[in-house]
Amino acid sequence: xxxxPAFLEELRARTPIAAVIGRRTKLVRxxxxxKACCPFHGEKTPSFYVYDDHFHCFxxxxxxxxxxxxMQSEGRGFPEVxxxxxxxxxxxxxxxxxxxxxxxxxxxxxxxxxELVQAAWVRRLHAPEGRxxxxxxxxxxxxxxxxxxxxxxxxxxxxxxxxxxxxxRGVTPDLLARAGLMRVDEEGRPRGELFFNRVTFPIRDRxxxxxxxxxxxLGDGQPKYLNGPETELFSKRRVLxxxxxxxAALRVAxxxxxxxxxxxxxxxxxxxxxxxxxxxxxxxxxxxxALTPEQMEALWRLAPAPILCFDGDGAGQRAAVKAAExxxxxxxxxxxxxxxxxxxxxxxxxxxxxxxxGAIAALVEGARPLSAVLFDLLTRGVRDPGPEQRxxxxxxxxxxxxxxxxxxxxxxxxxxxLDRFFETYRRRPGGGPRKDGAVRRSVVxxxxxxxxxxxxxxxxxxxxxxxxxxxxxxxxxxxxxxxxLDLPPALGRVRAALMDxxxxxxxxxxxxxxxxxxxxxxxxxxxxxxxxxxxxxxxTAADDLMAVDVAQEWWHFYALMNVRQFGEDLRGDTERMxxxxxxxxxxxSLRPRLLAWEALRRGEVSVDEA
Numbered sequence: 001x002x003x004x005p006a007f008l009e010e011l012r013a014r015t016p017i018a019a020v021i022g023r024r025t026k027l028v029r030x031x032x033x034x035k036a037c038c039p040f041h042g043e044k045t046p047s048f049y050v051y052d053d054h055f056h057c058f059x060x061x062x063x064x065x066x067x068x069x070x071m072q073s074e075g076r077g078f079p080e081v082x083x084x085x086x087x088x089x090x091x092x093x094x095x096x097x098x099x100x101x102x103x104x105x106x107x108x109x110x111x112x113x114x115e116l117v118q119a120a121w122v123r124r125l126h127a128p129e130g131r132x133x134x135x136x137x138x139x140x141x142x143x144x145x146x147x148x149x150x151x152x153x154x155x156x157x158x159x160x161x162x163x164x165x166x167x168x169r170g171v172t173p174d175l176l177a178r179a180g181l182m183r184v185d186e187e188g189r190p191r192g193e194l195f196f197n198r199v200t201f202p203i204r205d206r207x208x209x210x211x212x213x214x215x216x217x218l219g220d221g222q223p224k225y226l227n228g229p230e231t232e233l234f235s236k237r238r239v240l241x242x243x244x245x246x247x248a249a250l251r252v253a254x255x256x257x258x259x260x261x262x263x264x265x266x267x268x269x270x271x272x273x274x275x276x277x278x279x280x281x282x283x284x285x286x287x288x289x290a291l292t293p294e295q296m297e298a299l300w301r302l303a304p305a306p307i308l309c310f311d312g313d314g315a316g317q318r319a320a321v322k323a324a325e326x327x328x329x330x331x332x333x334x335x336x337x338x339x340x341x342x343x344x345x346x347x348x349x350x351x352x353x354x355x356x357x358g359a360i361a362a363l364v365e366g367a368r369p370l371s372a373v374l375f376d377l378l379t380r381g382v383r384d385p386g387p388e389q390r391x392x393x394x395x396x397x398x399x400x401x402x403x404x405x406x407x408x409x410x411x412x413x414x415x416x417x418l419d420r421f422f423e424t425y426r427r428r429p430g431g432g433p434r435k436d437g438a439v440r441r442s443v444v445x446x447x448x449x450x451x452x453x454x455x456x457x458x459x460x461x462x463x464x465x466x467x468x469x470x471x472x473x474x475x476x477x478x479x480x481x482x483x484x485l486d487l488p489p490a491l492g493r494v495r496a497a498l499m500d501x502x503x504x505x506x507x508x509x510x511x512x513x514x515x516x517x518x519x520x521x522x523x524x525x526x527x528x529x530x531x532x533x534x535x536x537x538x539x540t541a542a543d544d545l546m547a548v549d550v551a552q553e554w555w556h557f558y559a560l561m562n563v564r565q566f567g568e569d570l571r572g573d574t575e576r577m578x579x580x581x582x583x584x585x586x587x588x589s590l591r592p593r594l595l596a597w598e599a600l601r602r603g604e605v606s607v608d609e610a
Contacts, residue, residue: 003082003093003094004094005107006107007091007093007094008067008082010091011067011082011085011086011089011091012053012065012066012067013297013298013301014089014090014091015066015085015088015089016301017050017051017052017053017054017055017065017066017069018034018050020066020069020070020085021034021036021050021055021066021069022034024039024073025037025039025048027050028046030049031260032250032260032302032303032304033049033050033051033052034049034050035047035048035049035050036048036050038057038059038060038062039073040057040060040062040072040073041057041059041060041062043059047059048062051251052247052301052302053065053066053301055069066085067081067082067085070084070085106178106232107232107233109175110175110178110179110231110232110233111209111210111233113166113171113175113176113179113181114179114210114211114212114213114233115210116166116169116171117162117166117176117179117181117213118151118153118202118210118213120153120162120165120166121153121154121155121156121200121213122151122152122153123153124153124154124155124156125147125152125153125154125199127154129154129156129157130153130154132218133153133154133198133199133218134147134154136199136218137152137199140270140274140349141274141277141352141353142273142274142277143277146273146276146277149276150201150202150273150276151202152199152200152201152202152273153199153200153202154198154199154200155193155195155196155197155198155199155200155215156193156196156197157196157197158192158193158195158196158197159193159196160193162176162181162193163176163193173190174190176190176193177190178231178232179228179231179233180194180212180213180228180229180230180231180234181193181194181195181213181228182194194226194228194229195213195215195226197217197218197221198215198216198217198218198226199215199216199218200213200214200215201213201214201215201216201241201269203227203228203234203239203241203287204243204244205239205243205244206239206240206243206244206247206298207244208244209233211231211233211234211239212227212228212231212233212234212239213227213228214226214227214228214241214269214287216269216270225268225269225288227287227288235294236287236288236289237289237292237294237295238292238294238295238298239287239295240265240284240285240286240287240295240298240299241269241272241284241285241286241287242272242273242276242283242284242285243284243298243302245276245281246263246281246282246283246284246302247302249261249281249282250263250282250302250303259361261280261281261282262280262282262303262306262307262364262367263282263284263299263302263303263306263307264280264282264283264284264306264307264309264364265283265284265285265286265291265299265306265307265308265309266283266284266285266309266347266348267285267286267309267310267311267319267347268285268347268349269285270349271283271285271347271348271349272284272285274348274349274352274353275348275349275352275360278352278357278360279357280357280360280364282303283348284299290319290322290323290326291308291322291323291326291327292326293326293330296326296327296330296337297330300330300335304334304335304336305335305336305337305338306337306338307337307338307339307340307364307367308320308323308337308338308339308340309339309340309341309342309348309363310323310339310341310342311341311342311344311346311347312341312342312343312344312345312346313344313345316341316342317377317380320339320341320373320377321377323337324337324370324373324374324377324400325403327370328370328374328400328403328404329403329404329405330405331370331404331405331406331409332406332409333406333408333409336369336370337370338367338368338369338370339367339368339370339373340363340364340366340367340368341363342363348360371413371416371417372420374400374413374417375397375417375420375421378393378396378397378400379393379421379424382425385425390425390480393421393425394418394421397414397417397418397421398414398417398418400413400417401413401414401417402414407504411496411500414499414500415496415499415500418483418499419483422480422483422484457561458488458491460557460558460560460561461485461487461488461491461561462491462529463557464482464485464554464557464558465487465491465494465495465529466529466530467550467553467554467557468482468498468554469494469498469510469513469514469526469529469530470510470530471510471550472498472501472502472508472509472510472513473508473509474550474551474554475498475502475508476502477551477589478551478554478555478558479499481558482495483495483499485561490525490528490529491529493522493525494517494522494525494526494529497516497517497520497522498513500520501513501516501517504516514526549592549595551592552592552595552596552599553596554592555592555593555595555596555597556596556599556600558596559593559596559597559600560600563600566593566597567597570590570593570594570597573590573593574590574594577590
């Protein structure tokens with residue numbers, strides 16, 4: 001049975017060819033692609049290359065897609081391989097249906113109609129009736145070569161001329177309506193051309209097949225830009241304008257020393273076309289909507305880290321937030337996104353005309369990772385947060401990191417976001433970040449400490465960590481201060497794991513935490529923290545019969561690292577609490593710090609030790 005080409009295309013799109021081939025032969029990166037020694041003939045030097053949707057061996061000539069590879073490498077038949085790959089991709093193989101041939105023929109008919117319309121609109125652009133459209137495109141800086149390369153056209157006045165022109169070729173109103181080129185009434189009957197008095201932009205799928213059109217009206221009419229409706233050939237959420245050309249550009253070998261082609265996502269047709277003309281052939285754009293998961297998957301099949309380029313205005317910021325929300329659940333260690341932000345009031349097309357290609361190149365070169373952009377988006381407008389706002393902000397950052405499905409990667413995002421949170425909003429007398437905008441130093445930095453105090457400082461950090469390993473329920477109370485310490489690498493790994501355990505809902509008792517750390521591969525680091533002696537009673541106490549105030553002892557060792565700063569922070573927090581409404585929870589947090597400070601003042605431990 002012949003299968004629906006649309007089903008096979010969906011199967012190929014959902015089945016990463018590199019992952020399938022990588023199960024059978026070792027692949028190594030070669031630029032944006034992969035290479036290996038050919039599994040179909042013996043060779044010592046790799047000549048077998050894997051691209052986003054096909055493989056090719058330059059030695060023996062083997063070539064094909066993911067289905068072909070499994071068939072050739074395992075000697076299996078087409079139906080069996082399709083069934084297996086479909087099951088892995090979560091697809092159901094279409095059953096034999098007498099209507100299938102009819103459906104396939106209808107799709108071919110629509111594709112032919114679209115090509116006939118495209119040819120007609122290109123002719124009209126260069127006829128007298130298209131003079132205004134051609135002048136508009138040239139006025140936007142497009143060369144005749146670019147206009148022809150993208151197949152731009154002119155739709156005409158929409159008074160039935162298109163249908164009359166194509167009727168001799170067997171094109172009917174019903175075919176035009178099914179192709180998305182005529183409006184229909186409530187009963188589904190064609191009632192006039194959809195595109196009129198518009199410059200037209202052919203929309204192609206990633207293989208270059210024409211699936212729909214977009215149009216831009218001249219003058220002040222609305223909507224300014226118009227896309228064709230969903231049809232049997234066109235799914236707006238799966239297609240990106242310019243994807244076929246970007247895909248081809250990303251495959252071409254670059255001259256030695258030439259910068260790589262970047263996959264750059266912008267907002268509109270004209271942005272894409274202007275960027276291609278200016279030497280950025282990896283530009284694509286969604287079709288008037290926010291990026292969808294399907295479009296993100298299509299981008300990642302071409303490049304592991306596409307760059308999303310948004311305007312610097314409020315709408316651009318909202319688009320960036322939406323794109324980040326879409327990307328986060330789909331991230332993996334092999335695929336991410338980067339962001340670049342245009343100057344406010346500019347789009348790529350206007351920036352090119354005003355400042356040239358160098359301005360775009362600088363933006364691309366400075367593209368920022370998702371973690372940095374995500375922090376800026378979530379903290380936008382936060383200047384001097386109080387305790388409640390800080391807690392809410394930390395929760396938002398942790399929730400954003402938790403959106404990443406890959407647990408290991410989610411932990412890294414959480415660590416990165418919270419590290420920057422503590423750097424940006426460290427507590428000081430009066431609260432909030434410094435007014436001069438400078439980043440405050442942590443309570444103590446190992447590299448900045450005098451040489452003679454390094455050992456004592458590191459020992460106190462170890463003791464603080466040991467107390468938390470034995471009494472993890474204390475972590476929420478001291479997390480802010482603990483995360484402000486610049487720990488040495490081994491202690492830093494344990495701290496990051498403590499945070500991850502709390503985020504993952506691990507029970508906050510010593511036994512459960514120890515088991516979790518050991519399973520995470522941190523058993524040796526945990527043992528090293530607890531094995532050195534001497535350790536304070538808070539760590540060595542076996543049960544609650546020992547009269548040990550764990551929180552007070554933790555703050556005691558914390559204060560010893562910088563007594564003066566600890567006193568200033570404590571004084572400021574006390575004044576703020578007394579100036580407001582006394583809160584039992586705030587007092588419970590403040591009390592052990594006051595007791596630790598009083599012990600230092602009484603001389604139970606010499607302040608000179610700090």
